[in-house]
Amino acid sequence: MDKNRVVIFDTTLRDGEQSPGATMTHEEKLEIAEMLDEMGVDIIEAGFPIASEGDFRAVSEIAKRAKNSRICGLARANFADIDRCAEAIKHAELNRIHTFIGTSPLHRAIPNLTMDEMADKIHETVSHARNLTENVQWSPMDATRTEWDYLCRVIEIAIKAGATTINIPDTVGYTAPAESADLIKRLIETVPGADEVIFATHCHNDLGMATANSLAAVAGGARQIECTINGLGERAGNTALEEVVMAMKTRNDIMPWYTGIDTTKIIAISRRVSTVSGFVVQPNKAIVGKNAFAHESGIHQDGMLKNRENFEIMRPEDIGLSGTSLPLGKHSGRAALRDKLEQLGYEVGDNQLKDIFVRFKDLADRKKEVFDDDLIALMRTDDANDTLKLKTLRVVCGTGGPADATLVMEINGEEKTAIERGDGPVDAAFRAIRQLHPNEAHLELYQVHAVTEGTDAQATVSVRLSEGGNIATGESADTDTVVASAKAYIHALNRLLVRRGKMGDGVDAREISYKDLA
Numbered sequence: 001m002d003k004n005r006v007v008i009f010d011t012t013l014r015d016g017e018q019s020p021g022a023t024m025t026h027e028e029k030l031e032i033a034e035m036l037d038e039m040g041v042d043i044i045e046a047g048f049p050i051a052s053e054g055d056f057r058a059v060s061e062i063a064k065r066a067k068n069s070r071i072c073g074l075a076r077a078n079f080a081d082i083d084r085c086a087e088a089i090k091h092a093e094l095n096r097i098h099t100f101i102g103t104s105p106l107h108r109a110i111p112n113l114t115m116d117e118m119a120d121k122i123h124e125t126v127s128h129a130r131n132l133t134e135n136v137q138w139s140p141m142d143a144t145r146t147e148w149d150y151l152c153r154v155i156e157i158a159i160k161a162g163a164t165t166i167n168i169p170d171t172v173g174y175t176a177p178a179e180s181a182d183l184i185k186r187l188i189e190t191v192p193g194a195d196e197v198i199f200a201t202h203c204h205n206d207l208g209m210a211t212a213n214s215l216a217a218v219a220g221g222a223r224q225i226e227c228t229i230n231g232l233g234e235r236a237g238n239t240a241l242e243e244v245v246m247a248m249k250t251r252n253d254i255m256p257w258y259t260g261i262d263t264t265k266i267i268a269i270s271r272r273v274s275t276v277s278g279f280v281v282q283p284n285k286a287i288v289g290k291n292a293f294a295h296e297s298g299i300h301q302d303g304m305l306k307n308r309e310n311f312e313i314m315r316p317e318d319i320g321l322s323g324t325s326l327p328l329g330k331h332s333g334r335a336a337l338r339d340k341l342e343q344l345g346y347e348v349g350d351n352q353l354k355d356i357f358v359r360f361k362d363l364a365d366r367k368k369e370v371f372d373d374d375l376i377a378l379m380r381t382d383d384a385n386d387t388l389k390l391k392t393l394r395v396v397c398g399t400g401g402p403a404d405a406t407l408v409m410e411i412n413g414e415e416k417t418a419i420e421r422g423d424g425p426v427d428a429a430f431r432a433i434r435q436l437h438p439n440e441a442h443l444e445l446y447q448v449h450a451v452t453e454g455t456d457a458q459a460t461v462s463v464r465l466s467e468g469g470n471i472a473t474g475e476s477a478d479t480d481t482v483v484a485s486a487k488a489y490i491h492a493l494n495r496l497l498v499r500r501g502k503m504g505d506g507v508d509a510r511e512i513s514y515k516d517l518a
């Protein structure tokens, strides 16, 4: 491989999906994997096969369908995990087993292994993985807090046992750019056999330095970056794919490395991941935030009109955004809608377009002009496979009394009605939902934002629920804030149902990755 080519290893479907509340359904995982494959991701970490039946099925189906990408599964340092992983990835033309163990003093204490015992285990498990596939990645979890001598020793063992990629995780987002570069550089210089493997960097964003740390690691000699779309992941997330890729493209003069990513596909996958994970992208997020290419202040707008390079270092088209933003209206037809959705980065099939068109017409009837942001909000509300669906909601509310809600919900295809009184319209609607679908979920967050301006603007509502250790977020948009609230609540409940289903068939990946390591 060319010495400046950087391999992109995407872990949206493993580390990203592990994030509390970011659960995706089976179909959603397949769809994201297909998009990753099409955009030129070299390696897709598709899941943690032993974690649950659902994870296993997703990894093996993705392995069967992949056209270009190498499909990787995660396994702890034991034979059962590794065997299960090998079984899941076996159909992929290009596959990889990624096995790991926590090597820092804190992490060694969890399985209570001595340094020597852990070294033996690494040798045994990496050799076992290598007997099952030619492509094995090994990670010393919490590498950045592991003693230098021990880190060198275990990496050497893993290389001798057959690992082909050595990943250096900054598991808790602890390192900083200069240290990240130096660590990789010294490892490559010191560890015998280092020149025969690829070094990877896997950074978490706890101190907001994941992107900088990953690029610094590349400067130090790493040639694989592990990342996720929108930086999805545990706590503050992982390195964002779009950030490292666009940084290398935009500042190629000082970072002379390149990837195989088709950057024009970035916005579409960013939006899709945001929708299916329920994790809203912050407006000022680099590259993919709603404001990343918006120029509001007069001085900036003036500068942009004179020469866009005054305030833009990347072109919106480079990430798949179109420059135009003429609103649609109720007379706009299906072709105009499809065209606009494509400009916004959504590729929709004929059936999906039919469904979206109905919702678009409904929105256009209520709102004179349908702006890009309205369509983006509309695209986020996709409930075709949900168990719970809002059919109708009427609320009587106002000054001088409680609110009364009459709500009809479809539950597994059957319509049911509830009438409830509450302290305001949202409370009444939520009570009616709970009457029809009793649950113990705790409402952790309820947020309302206006999508555009004006009194007929749509409201986007985000809801976060927690139930028995599971967290789910829901989002919806409507010109009626109470309807948007009810839909967002139902959306989160549907996600909790998916999460419960996932729990039922195995063990939670988040629970097992940090304990029961051996």
Ligand code: KIV
Residues within 6 Å of the ligand: 015, 100, 139, 141, 142, 169, 170, 171, 172, 202, 204
């Ligand atoms: O952050 C981490 O250490 C991980 C490992 C499993 C590689 O995700």
Ligand code: ZN
Residues within 6 Å of the ligand: 015, 169, 171, 202, 204
């Ligand atoms: Zn991680």
